[in-house]
Amino acid sequence: MPAQQTPLRQLQALYSALVTADGLPSVRGRAYHGSSLSARFMTKWKAIRFMKLSATFCFVTAWLGCLAFVSSAENAQPTPQYNVLLIISDDLTATALSCYGSQACQTPNIDRIAARGTRFTRAYCQGTYCGPSRASFLSGYYPHATGVLGYISPRKAIGDRETWPQHFKNAGYYTARVSKIFHMGVPGGIERGDDGADDPISWTERFNSQGPEWKAPGVGETLEGNPDGKKGVVGGNTFVVVEADGDDLVHSDGKTAAKACELIAAHKDERFFLGVGFVRPHVPFVSPKPYFKPFLPFNKNMLPEKVPGDWDDIPKAGINYKTSKNMKMDVRRQKKAVGGYFSAVSFMDAQVGKVLAALEQAGLQDKTIIIFTSDHGYHLGEHDFWAKVSLHEESARVPLLISVPGKTPAVCHSFAELLDLFPTISSLCGLEVPTRLQGKNLSPVFDDPTYEVRDAAFSVNGRGFLLRGDKWAYIQYAENASKGIELFDMTSDPKQYTNLAGRVEFQPVVAKFKQKLAAKLKVIRASDLAGD
Numbered sequence: 221m222p223a224q225q226t227p228l229r230q231l232q233a234l235y236s237a238l239v240t241a242d243g244l245p246s247v248r249g250r251a252y253h254g255s256s257l258s259a260r261f262m263t264k265w266k267a268i269r270f271m272k273l274s275a276t277f278c279f280v281t282a283w284l285g286c287l288a289f290v291s292s293a294e295n296a297q298p299t300p301q302y303n304v305l306l307i308i309s310d311d312l313t314a315t316a317l318s319c320y321g322s323q324a325c326q327t328p329n330i331d332r333i334a335a336r337g338t339r340f341t342r343a344y345c346q347g348t349y350c351g352p353s354r355a356s357f358l359s360g361y362y363p364h365a366t367g368v369l370g371y372i373s374p375r376k377a378i379g380d381r382e383t384w385p386q387h388f389k390n391a392g393y394y395t396a397r398v399s400k401i402f403h404m405g406v407p408g409g410i411e412r413g414d415d416g417a418d419d420p421i422s423w424t425e426r427f428n429s430q431g432p433e434w435k436a437p438g439v440g441e442t443l444e445g446n447p448d449g450k451k452g453v454v455g456g457n458t459f460v461v462v463e464a465d466g467d468d469l470v471h472s473d474g475k476t477a478a479k480a481c482e483l484i485a486a487h488k489d490e491r492f493f494l495g496v497g498f499v500r501p502h503v504p505f506v507s508p509k510p511y512f513k514p515f516l517p518f519n520k521n522m523l524p525e526k527v528p529g530d531w532d533d534i535p536k537a538g539i540n541y542k543t544s545k546n547m548k549m550d551v552r553r554q555k556k557a558v559g560g561y562f563s564a565v566s567f568m569d570a571q572v573g574k575v576l577a578a579l580e581q582a583g584l585q586d587k588t589i590i591i592f593t594s595d596h597g598y599h600l601g602e603h604d605f606w607a608k609v610s611l612h613e614e615s616a617r618v619p620l621l622i623s624v625p626g627k628t629p630a631v632c633h634s635f636a637e638l639l640d641l642f643p644t645i646s647s648l649c650g651l652e653v654p655t656r657l658q659g660k661n662l663s664p665v666f667d668d669p670t671y672e673v674r675d676a677a678f679s680v681n682g683r684g685f686l687l688r689g690d691k692w693a694y695i696q697y698a699e700n701a702s703k704g705i706e707l708f709d710m711t712s713d714p715k716q717y718t719n720l721a722g723r724v725e726f727q728p729v730v731a732k733f734k735q736k737l738a739a740k741l742k743v744i745r746a747s748d749l750a751g752d
Contacts, residue, residue, distance in 0.1 A: 300587075300625070300649075300650065301491055301649055301650055302491075302587060302588060302589045302624075302625065302648065302649050303491055303492050303493070303494070303584060303587055303588040303589070304388065304393075304492070304493040304494070304588070304589050304591070304645055304649065305484075305494050305496070305575070305579060305588050305589070305590045305591070306401075306493070306494065306495045306496065306591045307496045307498070307572060307575065307590070307591065307592045307593075308400070308401060308495070308496070308497050308498070308592075308593055308594065308595060309498050309500070309501070309568055309592075309593070309594045309619075310350070310400060310406060310497070310498065310499045310500065310501070310502040310594065310595060311350075311501055311502040311503075311594065311595070311596070311598050311607070311608060312501060312565065312568075312594035312597070312598065312618075312619060313594075313597045313598040313599075313600065313614055313617075313619075314594075314597065314617055314618060314619040315600075315614065316501070316561065316562060316565045316598075316600075317330055317331070317565075317619055318330075318331055319331040319334035319335075319339060319621070320339075320341075320619060324515075324521070324522065324558075324562060325562040325565050325566065326514070326566070327565065327566070327569040328569070328573070329569045329570065329572045329573030329576060330569050330572055330592060330619075330621070332573075332576060333572075333576070333590055333592050333621045333623050334621050334629075335629060336623050336629055337590065337621050337622050337623030337624065337627075337629060338621070338622050338623070338624075338627070338629070338630045338631070338632050338665060338666060338669060339620075339621055339630075339631050339632070340620040340621070340622070340632050340634075340636045341631060341632065341633050342617070342633060342634065342635045342636065342677065342688075343593070343617065343618050343619070343620035343635075343636040343637070343638070343677075344616050344617055344618065344635070344636070344637055344638070344677035344678075344679050344686075344688060345357075345594075345595060345596040345597070345616060345618050345637075345638050345679055346362055346363060346637060346638060346639050346678065346679055346680065347363050347369070347596070347679065347680055347681065348596045348597070348608055348609050348610065348611060348615045348616050348679055348680070348681045349596060349608050349609050349681065349682075350371065350403050350595050350596070350608075351368070351369070351370050351371035351372060351403045351417070352368055352369050352370070352680070352682075353595040353596050353638065354401070354402055354403050354595050355368040355372070355373065355374040355377075355402070355403070355417075356368070356374075356638065356639055357384070357637075357638035357639050357641055357642065357659075358374065358383050358384050358385070358401070358402060358419075358422075358642075359374040359377070359378050359381075359383055359384075360383075360384065360639065360642045360643070360654070360656070360657040360658060360659060361374070361377075361378065361639075361657075361658050361747060361749065362639065362658055362678070362680075362744045363680055364680065364741060364744050364745060365658060365744050365745060365747040365749055366378065366749065369680070369682045371403050371405070371417060372403070372417050373402060373403075373417040373418065373419050374419070375419050375421075377749065377752075378749065379752060381654075381656070382654070383419055383422045384422075384641065384642040384645075384646075385397070385401075385422040385423060385493050385495060386419070386421060386422040387642070387646060387651065387654070388493040388646075388649070388651070389422065389423070389424060389493070391651050392491065393491045393492060393493045394424050394425075394487050394490055394491065394492040394493070395422065395423050395424045395425075395492070395493040395494075395495075396423055396424055396425045396426060396427070396483055396487075396492070396493075396494055396495070397418070397422075397423050397426045397427070397494075397495040397496075397497065398426075398427045398429065398476045398479045398480050398483070398494070398495070398496050398497065399427070399428060399429040399472060399473075399476040399496070399497040399498070399499065400416065400497035400498075400499055401418075401495040401497045402416065402417050402418045402419055402422075403416055403417040404416030404417065404418070404497075404499075406433075406457075406499050406502045406503075407433035407434055407455055407456070407502075407503075407504055408455070408456075410429070410430065410431050410433055410472045410499055411430070411431070411432070411433050411435070411455075412430070413428045413429070413430030414428065415428065427479050429472040429473070429475040429476040429479065430472065430475070431470070431471045431472030431473075431475065431499075432464075432470065432471070432506075433455065433472070433504055433506055434453055434454065434455045434458075434460050434462060434504040434506060435453075435455070436462050436464040436465070436466070436470065436471065436506050437464065437465045437466070438462050438463050438464035438465045438506075438509065439462070439463040439509075440453035440460060440461065440462035440463070441453065441460070441461055441556070442454050442458060442459070442460050443459040443460065443461060443547075443549055443553040443556060443557050443560075444458050444459035444460075444542075444547040444548070444549060445458075445547060445548055446548070446553075447548040447550070453504075455504075457503060458503060458504065459503055459504075459505070459547065459549070459553075459557055459560075459606070460503060460504035460505065460506075461504070461505045461506075461556055461557070461559075461560035461563075462504060462505070462506040462507075463507075463509045463512050463563075464506055464507060464508050464509060465508075465509065466508060467508060468508060468567070468570065468571065470508070471506065471507070471508070471567075472499055473498045473499060473500050473567065473568055473571045474571060476496060476497065476498060476499075476571065477496075477498075477571035477572075477574040477575055478574075480494065480496045480574075480575045480578070481574055481575060481577075481578035484575070484578045484579055484582050484584065485578065485581075485582055488582040488583070488584055496575055498568045498571060498572070500564040500565070500567055500568040501561050501564035501565045501568060501598075502564075503607075505557070505560030505561055505563065505564045506564070507560075507563045507564050507566070507567035508567065511563045511564075511566045511567040511570070512559070512560075512563045514562075514563075514566070515558075515559035515560075515562050515563055516559070518552075518555050518556040518558075518559040518560075519552065519555050520555075521555045521556075521558040521559045521562070522555075522558070523551070523554055523555060523558065523601045524600065524601045524602045525715075526604065527717050530603050530604070530717060531603070531604075533718070533719035533722070534603075534706065534719060535697055535703060535704025535705070535706065536703075536704070537683050537684060537697035537698075537703040537704055538610075538611070538612075538684070538695065538697065538704060538706055539605075540599065540603075540605040540606070540607070540609060540610040540612075540615075541607070541609050542599075542605070542606040542607040542609075543604050543605055543606065544601065544604040544606065545604065547606060549606075554601055557600070557601075557606070558600055558601065561598075561600060572592070576590075585625075586625045586626075587625060588625070589622065589623065589624050589625070589645060589648060589649070590621075590622070590623040591620075591621070591622050591623075591641065591645070592619065592620075592621040593618055593619060593620045593621070593638065593641075594618045594619055595618075595638075596608050596615060596616070596618060597613075597614050597615045597616060597617050597618055598614065598615065599612070599614045599615055600614070602614050602715070603716075609681050610681070611679060611680075611681050611684055611685075611686040611695045611706075612695075612716055613688075613693065613710075613714075613715075613716060616677075616679045616686055616688065618638065620636060620638070622644075622662075622666075624648060624666050627666040627667070630665075630666075630669035631669060632665045632669040632671075633669075634662075634665060634671060634672045634673045634674070635672075635673065635674045635675065635676060635677045635688070635690075636662055636673060636674070636677070637659060637660075637674070637677050637678070639657075639658055639659035639660075640659040640660050640661070640662050640673070641659070642657055642659055643657045643659050643660065643661045644659075644660075644661050644662040644663055647661050647663045648663055648666075656747065656748045658744065658747060660673050660674055661673075675689065675690065676688060676689040676690075676736075678740060683697055683698075683703065684696055684697035684698070684703065685699075685737055685741075687733055687736060687737055687740070688710075690710075691709065691710060691711055692707060692708065692709065692710065692729065692733070693706075693707070693708040693710050693716065694706070694707055694730075694733040694736075694737070695707075696733070696734070696737055699738075699741070701734065704721075705721040705730060706719045706721055707719060707720045707721040707726060707729060707730060707733070708720065
């Protein structure tokens, strides 16, 4: 049997027939050869034939164009409408994850995301503490565009513009958050179970995960500001370790994982954007006792190298707000802080594993983009700094793992910013990418991990600015640099021990970065928010 012709082939055949035969007797036929047809008749005959042929040609050409368009549309592959699972840990340094090279702390469940996705080695937050960082990547603007440098929602600054989850909600997705996605006070907000600085309009539903935090029954110690050991366990943003009684569900993150699993099962048959916010390893370092076992006794935990005179070349504004000195933590307490932190990371990792298992059980692992990250990094004694806020590498760099179905696992060394998540995930899900967004689309790296998205990353902490380039890390305190400058050669000095900003031979480099920073801030402030 001959192969069946497609409608397009059939129409093409019809077109060929029509342009070679117009249904009139041929004036070239033998019957008319040498006949007495007058020139006038021949002229009229030819005119009629030309008009019919022209009309036929126009009609068929138009239909060919329409059919070709339809055929092309039918053959085009639509962009998959993936689910989105956004998992955010709080105060997590990449150096505490085994997929980023940690030998001390093993994170097998987070490693599973890295094994099936793309691991970004040079991803940076835009604010080195919770409030501005979350407001930034959820709104799509840098902190100095919105003016949000505190612990508030970006809603007032952005007006009726969509946040990242709201963009998906308005596109028909079920959107939900469990626990901390926008800023939420820890431990206070977790103890109360309140909404924090949430943005209600972004979500179809939202759930809080109340927990006992530092009040959890167990063995606890306050490490900060307690040199004589007389202070009991206290609340607030304080270095406290509690080896807690009870199981995972006693605590906020255990409840968050359980609710996330429930929502995945309930909404497996519709498109969803699910934000899962784990509060550990944010202080207090509270975890069920079994998670402490690998880190006991605490004195076996290693501390970073301590360099004599390390602060001598750091401007006063560059000394972090929490240090071994002002926290009055001796080496014993510092090692216990590291052990408590790693225990909290292990606890959080176990909860990630439960959520991944629920996704697989629902049969959605190949229909869901998974993002794992943190709102900023964390110091664990480097330079005798602790916690966040600093603009040094440990505080500004974040873990970032993105798993996209069908894409080959990879490691990407391009600079990336958390601000890039909004446009990237929108693009991958086939949604419009608003042109107002200040982040960049990372999508090309999932096909080519060597693709360079940007040549530098930008971050702030309310006192200063970081421009992190391939070779240089430039930190400037105050817009006029009146509070000092730090310049580090990240090739020869990746741990940032030697500040080169004051050396004569590096003044051209400093001058260049001053100009780049001024230009960057000018562009940031020229956003569409400027007229509001």
